[in-house]
Amino acid sequence: MQEVPERYRLFGNRGLVANLSCDEIDPQCHALGAGNKLIIATSPLDGLGVSSTGRLSVGGKSPLTGGIKEANAGGVAATKLVRHGIKAIIVEGMPQTAELSVLHIGNGRAELRPAASLMGKGTYEVADLVYKEFGKNVGLITIGPAGEYRLGSAGVFVNGTNGDPSRAAARGGMGAVMAAKGLKAVVIEGDGNFKPPVQDMKAFREARKSFTQAILEEPTIKVYKEYGTMGVLMTLNGLSAMPTFGYRKGTWDLAEQISGDQLHDLILSRGGEGSITHKCMDVCIIQCSNVVPDQNGKRVVAPLEYECTALLGANLGIADLDEIASITRLCNDIGVDGIEMGAALGVAADAGVLKFGEPERVRELIRQVGAGTVLGRVLGSGANVTGRTFGMVRVPVVKGQAMAGHEPRGLKGMSVTYAKSTMGADHTAAPTFRAQMDHRKPEGQMKISRDIQVIMAFYDNFCCMFVSRALTGKLNIMMDMINAIYGTNLGADYATRLGKEIIKLERAFNTSAGVTEEYVPEFMRSEGIEPYGILSDIPQGDYDRFWEESFWGKPIDLKRSALNR
């Protein structure tokens, strides 16, 4: 246990991961070696009843990209950590034995216990076993077999408000890092009684009220409550930006069969445990999650989101929501990132390992990931390794990480987001589809993506990215809240300052790690996406200007920065 240094006070989630990574991890380490650290970080606003702030970040050096990574999830664990007075967990070193441990936190103590009874188990069974031992009121952070095999697509899974361990800090292989640090799970027992101090409680309460109000008033957030992220499927399909048949098509004539409307109606028609809305964190009023039931009303997966629907559905030629829900659950159970898995399987389909439109074969292959067969390990290592193993060219990755369901040809802003993000092809770095612009025009995409990347990095420091919709033009509300808690006097300009600082730290880490490749794959620049034949054709000059100092200021030199601190 260590006090939080003063200079980390306002950093949380992604921003804290960026700082701790730069301060404590040798960028040249092996991501699965002793030099890497697993960083689990919470928000500076968590524990105070602020909506959408209970994100749990998992970060460090990524075995997938070789660069810095922060993946985050909802669930109940983050707030429980905060209530135990824990801002972050840093796991160091390398265990001497292959046996993993459970980090148990409770009653003011943290201790490592043998994980023998959980080894090899899927995340759902891990959750069942943990609930049996400690009751349901625990925070659970765990990995599936994919993590134990230290595969590049292995995520870290957090239990949600309904107990399912399906809130995924999925991307970048942080589940493999967790295993490499010797952890199968973190269990946080009890509610904790730490209340983060607030400098000006009256001002804080007022600001929080305005914050809540702003969220409730935002029309797009109302759509999220009813349709979740699935509400964007037809929009992206219309933009020719939904990856289909191994990133060949962007608009699919079967899209309506897997649309947000379709899922909404299917859930309502079945009743039972199903729900069109569901909160992933205790204190969240957006509640974009859902619970998908089977034909008997029994819960299959919570949530089914757009990304998995696109990558595990459309991208594999599967237009059946029940199939996609069951495949998504299997990914959660095995403990893999559904985006990476879907992209890898798309590449494997091109290689002849499966055919498009074969859900049972897809399940069989994902089970192979869980069983650790050689083919399973290849697929579980992600799209890049799958592509290399089978000598494929059409591999939708940047920095070795698979692209999400926002296709960068139909939605050209994503070309810049994927190419220039410090994290590889994360759509969350800067989803551009809501920008009021022609998404098929290459011009202007660089600036849009860059601006969004900066503001997203700011939100990623504090809360769920969806809050951004509600606070456009109202950033002062956020500042009022921060100032009231921390006794600071920050203006709205703080958002871009912080966002830039976080990204610059991340970039400094990557530079020292030797990770710089910044472009979309050749096939997206030469093969038009069907049916409209659109290319990713951002002008090279725009890419080249992305990091211009007139926008970012001087880059951070990690070596000097580390010495100065």
Place this chain on the structure above:
Amino acid sequence: MQEVPERYRLFGNRGLVANLSCDEIDPQCHALGAGNKLIIATSPLDGLGVSSTGRLSVGGKSPLTGGIKEANAGGVAATKLVRHGIKAIIVEGMPQTAELSVLHIGNGRAELRPAASLMGKGTYEVADLVYKEFGKNVGLITIGPAGEYRLGSAGVFVNGTNGDPSRAAARGGMGAVMAAKGLKAVVIEGDGNFKPPVQDMKAFREARKSFTQAILEEPTIKVYKEYGTMGVLMTLNGLSAMPTFGYRKGTWDLAEQISGDQLHDLILSRGGEGSITHKCMDVCIIQCSNVVPDQNGKRVVAPLEYECTALLGANLGIADLDEIASITRLCNDIGVDGIEMGAALGVAADAGVLKFGEPERVRELIRQVGAGTVLGRVLGSGANVTGRTFGMVRVPVVKGQAMAGHEPRGLKGMSVTYAKSTMGADHTAAPTFRAQMDHRKPEGQMKISRDIQVIMAFYDNFCCMFVSRALTGKLNIMMDMINAIYGTNLGADYATRLGKEIIKLERAFNTSAGVTEEYVPEFMRSEGIEPYGILSDIPQGDYDRFWEESFWGKPIDLKRSALNR
């Protein structure tokens, strides 16, 4: 057919690959995609009876490193190309069908013919079939099944003076690029009658005579003639620089069983087709190659060199020269780089796929590479992909390419060579073991490696790197020869100028490709190599100073350079 542009006149081999890659290949292309090109280049001194100049370079963007690659081999093909008036072959685009072709050159014509009868065949059978059709007096450049599968360890193989297709331009996966360009083989029929013009024949003849004399007089070259590269095994073993048991040990108590002496005596004792010396190119007086016979005197492999002995022998715990020779032949036949294969198998041994000291299991696994099983494809994709697939940390690669048999802990200069070479972990970029210095002291290694890298790049433009031993302090001989042929007036300073220019071009390509990572793996910096516990501990400041402009001059900006040309 295209005339050679004036500015390429003095470039050949590696230097020509560097220029053509920068001029014609989009560094951001996929190495197996339409944007890459396969460049086959000869020496500006070839075709004139100059010893050791018949190197055949194969280059382009590497599927293994993502950066530029030039691999070269001896054999008879290069000189035959030159005698047909061909300085280089550039293969562009991407074939529309999976069927590969043979590029047939002869009678003043070049044409593509179906390779159907050669598909799936190992390199030795390809050679037999080609000789049956065209007679033995052909140049043959071919790939094995590993190339056809487009695997990262697939090399390009050239027939030697004895007909064996075992002269390997092995490294960086150029065999995969050859397949991606639609080629199974290049066959050069007939002797050709082109004689490269010589400006001053009298001066040329005199210089060539001095050149020959210098080679014949050099004592280390005499050792090469009798012992080949195997002559260095005990030296490197003594330095603790022979990778053994998956890069755990550098000095092996069984080293003498696989030493140069041992091989020398074994070959002599068996007679038959065996030979302790053998020329790999028609006009070579170094003749460092050998022919290893089996117990009945029948040729097994020609040559068996140090690198394969270290990587396929010591590194896999195999101390039997007959086993190593048979494994090496199998690698040649399947068409893989023995260095990459040995390193990958070492990683796989750590993962439990095989045990150290199991030659039959090694052969079985290499046969799987040839058969294209999933495990075979993983191993054939090289040490990096093997490490990722099995979640391993001890993976001896830089820029995704396996380290050769010069261990960078026992022989610390190789830390710099591997880390900073534009090609990844190529020992040929700058073998430091002959430098008169303490190879276990970290200080001074950067400068030694850098100086050698520059001079090696110069030799790599013209001839076999072993010529360098003979011309230390006598570079004027080389200049006299070049000046006589080309009517130039170059001084000895041209060597470092040219070497620097080649490396700067290669670096410019890599920078544009986003390839910059420049360090040895974490485990070599933290795990002492047995039995002496030595680390790779070059001061970070030395790495940082490697590219200083006071040494190299301004870096080349590819975008501007391409525009200016």
